[in-house]
Structure formats: structure tokens, C-alpha cells
Amino acid sequence: MDKQQQESRSSSNKKVDLGVIATWVKKHASLYEAATRHPFIESIRNGTVDLSSFRRWLGQDYIFVRAFVPFVASVLVKACNETDDSSDMEVILGGMAALNDELAWFKKEASKWGVTLSAIVPLAANVRYCSFLKSLMSLEVEYTVALTAFWAIEAVYQDSFAYCLEEDTETPEELKETCYRWGNDDFGEWCCTLEERANRRLQMASEDVRKKAEAVFLRVLELEIEFWDMSRVGI
Numbered sequence: 001m002d003k004q005q006q007e008s009r010s011s012s013n014k015k016v017d018l019g020v021i022a023t024w025v026k027k028h029a030s031l032y033e034a035a036t037r038h039p040f041i042e043s044i045r046n047g048t049v050d051l052s053s054f055r056r057w058l059g060q061d062y063i064f065v066r067a068f069v070p071f072v073a074s075v076l077v078k079a080c081n082e083t084d085d086s087s088d089m090e091v092i093l094g095g096m097a098a099l100n101d102e103l104a105w106f107k108k109e110a111s112k113w114g115v116t117l118s119a120i121v122p123l124a125a126n127v128r129y130c131s132f133l134k135s136l137m138s139l140e141v142e143y144t145v146a147l148t149a150f151w152a153i154e155a156v157y158q159d160s161f162a163y164c165l166e167e168d169t170e171t172p173e174e175l176k177e178t179c180y181r182w183g184n185d186d187f188g189e190w191c192c193t194l195e196e197r198a199n200r201r202l203q204m205a206s207e208d209v210r211k212k213a214e215a216v217f218l219r220v221l222e223l224e225i226e227f228w229d230m231s232r233v234g235i
């Protein structure tokens with residue numbers, strides 16, 4: 001193999017290694033950072049978090065997760081119908097199983113913080129996010145697009161809460177369990193697997209579907225930022 005061939009080969013290998021999603025995260029780094037290093041997350045990490053903000057986030061997130069379950073179920077149905085590879089189904093099913101524990105955890109955590117879940121009224125940003133999830137459940141939304149959204153939604157939480165658990169942070173002891181729920185290494189690895197599954201689909205997708213998936217990724221980041229913003233609304 002001559003030198004030129006080697007170079008083109010190594011540069012194309014590099015592209016494959018990076019993956020479509022990693023190139024998007026790089027390309028939209030400032031929006032990604034705004035979603036994963038939000039002032040609410042920074043305040044947990046440096047210990048200045050206002051506990052009424054935390055309570056508000058907790059109640060709103062319970063409502064979100066209840067809407068998230070049927071969305072994930074719709075991704076699972078699409079995987080079963082459309083993919084040639086059963087690994088996707090297994091990864092998605094793992095995510096669904098975790099949501100079962102998560103709903104129980106929210107109830108336990110809410111009672112610890114004196115938050116009455118049955119009395120929570122969804123705020124505007126939450127309503128917007130939940131209707132976005134609903135729109136993604138449509139049969140017209142391609143599996144690859146829905147899978148990318150699923151990855152993005154999970155990755156923002158994983159990245160944000162793992163950041164609060166890094167060494168030499170001031171995260172309050174009583175919030176560590178919450179951070180650990182999404183910031184733990186197993187969830188991190190599961191998110192990487194989900195990213196790989198999404199990358200695989202994106203790579204074989206048409207330009208049109210890839211464009212739609214990128215737009216959905218950006219919309220998820222915006223909605224996550226608005227969701228974190230909600231914690232700051234004074235009541």
C-alpha cells in the first residue's frame with residue numbers, strides 16, 4: 001500500500017471511530033454544554049443549590065418520566081418492526097426496565113423531600129417537552145430519528161449528573177443519591193451502547209433521515225435547557 005492509500009484509509013477509519021453523534025456533539029458544542037453544564041447543575045455541584053429549586057425539579061421530572069415511558073415503548077416497537085439486529089431491542093428494553101425502578105424511586109424521593117406528586121401541575125416547559133415526546137411517537141417518525149432522540153435525552157442526564165459526582169465537588173450529601181441515579185458508571189456505559197446503536201443506524205440512513213435526526217438532537221438540547229430553567233422559576 002502506498003502512502004496516499006494509507007492516509008486516506010486512516011482518515012476514513014477515524015471518521016468511523018468518531019461516529020455521527022460525536023461529530024454532532026462537537027459541531028454543536030456550545031448548545032450541548034448549555035444543556036449539560038446548566039446553572040442548576042453547577043449549583044448542585046458547588047453545593048449552593050436552592051432546595052426549593054430541587055424540589056420543583058423533582059416534581060416536574062416525575063411527570064416527565066411518566067410521559068417518557070410510552071415514548072420509550074414506541075422506540076421499542078419501532079426497533080422490533082424495523083431493525084435487522086436484535087441488539088437494539090435488548091438495549092432499549094434495558095432502558096425500559098430501569099424506568100420501572102425509577103418511577104418507584106421518584107415516589108420514595110418525593111416523600112423524603114415532602115413533595116406531593118399527585119398535586120404537581122406541569123409547568124409550560126414540561127408540557128412542551130412532553131408534547132415533543134408525543135410527536136416523536138408518531139409512526140411517521142423514523143426509527144433512527146426516535147432512537148437518536150432517546151439517546152440524547154438520556155445522555156444529557158448522564159453527562160450532567162456524572163459531572164456532579166466528579167472528585168473535589170461540593171455536591172450536598174443528601175443529593176448524591178439523585179446524582180448517582182443518572183451519573184453512575186453502569187448508566188454511563190448503557191448510554192454509550194445506546195449511542196453505538198444509534199450511530200450504526202445513522203451511518204446507514206439517508207441524508208434526509210440524518211438531517212432530521214440532527215434537528216431532533218438539537219431540539220432535545222433546547223428542551224433540556226428549558227427544563228433545567230424551570231427549576232429557577234420563583235413561586
Ligand SMILES: Cc1ncc(CNC=O)c(N)n1
Nearest residue numbers: 061064065068153154157227
Ligand atoms: C427532562 C429529563 N430528561 C432526561 C431524563 C432522563 N431519562 C429518564 O429518566 C429525565 N429524567 N428528565
